[in-house]
Amino acid sequence: MHVVVATDGSQQSLRAAKQLKSFADPAKISDISVVAVIRPLAAVAFADDLSSQDRRRADLEAGGFRKAAESSVETVAAVFDGWGPKVHKKVRAGSPANEIIKAAKQLNAGLVVVASGGRGISDTVLVGSTAQRVQHYAPCPVLVVRPAPKPRKK
Amino acid sequence: MAETSVPPTTVDEPDEGGLRRSITGKQLFFYTLGDVLGSGIYVLIGLVAAVVGGAFWIAFAIGVSIAAITGTAYAELVTKYPQAAGAALYVNKAFRNKALTFLITVCFLSASFAAAGALADGFSSYFATLWEGPPALLVTLLFIGVLTVINFIGITESVVINMVMAFIEIAGLVIVLIIGIWFIAEGDADFGVLLDFQSRNLDGEPTSPALAILAGVALSFFAMTGFENTANVAEETIDPQRNFPRSLIGGMITAGVIYVLVSMAAALTVPTDTLAGSGAALLEVVEAGILPINTEFMSTLFSVIALIAITNTTLVAVVTQPRILYGMANEDVVPGVFSKIHPTRRSPWVGLLFSGAVVCALLVVGTFAPNVEGTPLIERLSLVTVLFLLFIYSLVIISCLKLRGQDEDEGTYRANTPLLFVGLLGNAAILYWSINDDPTSLIWCAGLVAVGVVLFLVEYVFGKRSRPPGVERGDPEAAQKQGDV
Numbered sequence: 001m002h003v004v005v006a007t008d009g010s011q012q013s014l015r016a017a018k019q020l021k022s023f024a025d026p027a028k029i030s031d032i033s034v035v036a037v038i039r040p041l042a043a044v045a046f047a048d049d050l051s052s053q054d055r056r057r058a059d060l061e062a063g064g065f066r067k068a069a070e071s072s073v074e075t076v077a078a079v080f081d082g083w084g085p086k087v088h089k090k091v092r093a094g095s096p097a098n099e100i101i102k103a104a105k106q107l108n109a110g111l112v113v114v115a116s117g118g119r120g121i122s123d124t125v126l127v128g129s130t131a132q133r134v135q136h137y138a139p140c141p142v143l144v145v146r147p148a149p150k151p152r153k154k
Numbered sequence: 155m156a157e158t159s160v161p162p163t164t165v166d167e168p169d170e171g172g173l174r175r176s177i178t179g180k181q182l183f184f185y186t187l188g189d190v191l192g193s194g195i196y197v198l199i200g201l202v203a204a205v206v207g208g209a210f211w212i213a214f215a216i217g218v219s220i221a222a223i224t225g226t227a228y229a230e231l232v233t234k235y236p237q238a239a240g241a242a243l244y245v246n247k248a249f250r251n252k253a254l255t256f257l258i259t260v261c262f263l264s265a266s267f268a269a270a271g272a273l274a275d276g277f278s279s280y281f282a283t284l285w286e287g288p289p290a291l292l293v294t295l296l297f298i299g300v301l302t303v304i305n306f307i308g309i310t311e312s313v314v315i316n317m318v319m320a321f322i323e324i325a326g327l328v329i330v331l332i333i334g335i336w337f338i339a340e341g342d343a344d345f346g347v348l349l350d351f352q353s354r355n356l357d358g359e360p361t362s363p364a365l366a367i368l369a370g371v372a373l374s375f376f377a378m379t380g381f382e383n384t385a386n387v388a389e390e391t392i393d394p395q396r397n398f399p400r401s402l403i404g405g406m407i408t409a410g411v412i413y414v415l416v417s418m419a420a421a422l423t424v425p426t427d428t429l430a431g432s433g434a435a436l437l438e439v440v441e442a443g444i445l446p447i448n449t450e451f452m453s454t455l456f457s458v459i460a461l462i463a464i465t466n467t468t469l470v471a472v473v474t475q476p477r478i479l480y481g482m483a484n485e486d487v488v489p490g491v492f493s494k495i496h497p498t499r500r501s502p503w504v505g506l507l508f509s510g511a512v513v514c515a516l517l518v519v520g521t522f523a524p525n526v527e528g529t530p531l532i533e534r535l536s537l538v539t540v541l542f543l544l545f546i547y548s549l550v551i552i553s554c555l556k557l558r559g560q561d562e563d564e565g566t567y568r569a570n571t572p573l574l575f576v577g578l579l580g581n582a583a584i585l586y587w588s589i590n591d592d593p594t595s596l597i598w599c600a601g602l603v604a605v606g607v608v609l610f611l612v613e614y615v616f617g618k619r620s621r622p623p624g625v626e627r628g629d630p631e632a633a634q635k636q637g638d639v
Contacts, residue, residue: 008500009495009500010497010498010500011497012497038390039500040176040177040386040387040389040390041316041386041387041473042473042500042501043305043473043474043476043477043480043501043502043505043506044476044477044480044495044500044501044502045389045390047495047500047502049495064389065389066389092176093176093177093390094176116498129498
């Protein structure tokens with residue numbers, strides 16, 4: 001089975017990857033493709049929250065948003081190091097949900113793993129959440145990893 | 155929305171094709187065209203007509219030519235540094251002077267603020283033709299507010315929507331052209347008006363045709379602004395060395411030809427005084443009732459088209475501002491909070507909010523500040539934008555010339571050198587004339603630059619020392635691309 005793990009450079013997407021590793025059976029997964037999507041027309045085309053400050057700075061020097069996306073992909077892919085399945089790293093450009101779905105179709109994926117960062121009303125009220133669209137249109141099962149509820153402050 | 159598909163790029167399997175990009179030359183062409191067309195002509199044609207007279211198409215022709223020459227310098231620099239698009243970076247590469255780089259970045263940001271303000275004001279003029287109820291200031295503030303929210307959600311990132319917007323903008327201008335052709339075909343046109351110059355300037359003093367045109371060129375220049383934002387997407391353009399120059403310059407020339415033809419059509423069909431007195435001047439052409447179609451229907455349709463066109467260009471400006479701030483935050487020249495990304499929406503929300511607030515403040519100040527010489531807000535803000543951009547464009551051309559012979563390969567596009575000198579001279583001449591004619595604009599420019607300086611001081615005094623050893627503050631090479639500045 002080919003699993004597509006999407007990352008938008010957020011911490012939550014890294015947690016999603018770890019979530020997959022925590023319960024899935026590596027023997028049943030042949031390939032994992034870590035996919036990042038750059039949004040060329042957005043205000044910030046790709047923001048890498050995963051790499052260290054130094055790494056981010058080096059990326060900026062070397063080549064901008066694409067480099068930032070590659071670094072995020074690398075960090076997420078490192079989660080699966082030595083786990084068993086072959087790991088592929090891919091950077092695409094366009095609308096995130098579309099590109100994730102397209103990647104899933106092209107790779108004939110058996111599972112798509114996405115993070116849903118929403119905790120508050122922003123995710124319920126605002127349209128166009130990537131995770132929601134992937135759920136609706138993916139050609140295969142989708143694992144949506146939501147953040148743990150915030151512990152209540154006393 | 156399957157527009158931006160690409161075969162996947164593999165990082166680990168280069169045999170699959172290396173870096174694949176997503177924006178085709180055609181899409182880039184329409185992105186440029188839509189970006190340029192939306193701004194000026196709908197908003198500014200009345201003002202240009204007021205200062206030049208019936209011959210104001212000449213002002214557009216000259217303005218467009220100078221801008222297009224500047225476009226060739228951008229094209230050359232983009233093909234050299236596709237991953238590092240933007241005026242500030244070119245200037246940095248050419249001069250290696252941190253203060254100058256910072257100044258250019260702040261100028262670019264300020265130009266974007268002023269442009270958004272001018273466009274918002276133009277929006278309210280057309281909006282008033284549909285519904286006169288709300289006061290103009292309220293409309294402009296709401297307009298900026300809604301665009302900020304739209305950008306936060308991030309639904310404007312579709313290249314297809316961009317193309318649709320460009321087509322709508324063209325459609326509006328084609329309506330004006332058809333009216334002009336119809337008018338000529340009916341035999342009513344008096345072509346003499348096309349060589350008609352105002353004999354007095356706005357202050358009532360006598361003026362010459364040359365000065366009248368110069369005044370018009372400065373304003374018409376605003377109509378060409380927006381093309382520099384195309385550099386933002388250079389990194390994602392397929393085969394940029396081939397596609398970028400063609401699409402950028404092709405888009406600008408197309409826009410220029412449309413502008414000149416539209417100006418002629420407007421001058422022929424509507425008396426210059428009517429155009430000059432109208433905030434929604436192109437609407438006057440439609441309302442002249444020349445086409446045998448219900449005028450009321452056509453007017454409404456045209457107003458909607460104009461609103462869409464202006465919105466499209468304003469959106470690009472509103473996207474650009476937080477992007478610049480994000481880049482500056484990464485260089486540690488403005489507070490780090492501007493590099494904050496919303497965890498879910500992946501938008502630089504602090505930068506968005508701040509930019510929206512600055513533009514709103516501009517509009518409020520512009521509305522309530524003592525009215526300097528009765529200049530309308532929109533004219534003031536467009537002139538401020540143009541001043542900043544002329545300064546930036548001049549430096550970009552100089553950088554282009556200075557960087558000749560460096561980082562070139564066989565695929566580098568090479569702009570025509572004599573033309574570049576003509577462009578530089580043109581930019582400098584308009585800049586000099588504009589400042590001379592309206593020194594109060596400089597106060598506005600200073601105010602906007604001060605915003606950038608204050609942000610720098612805040613970061614300088616309170617900023618954490620987050621730089622790794624050896625990296626100096628304000629070195630854009632260390633933060634180059636993220637900002638596209």
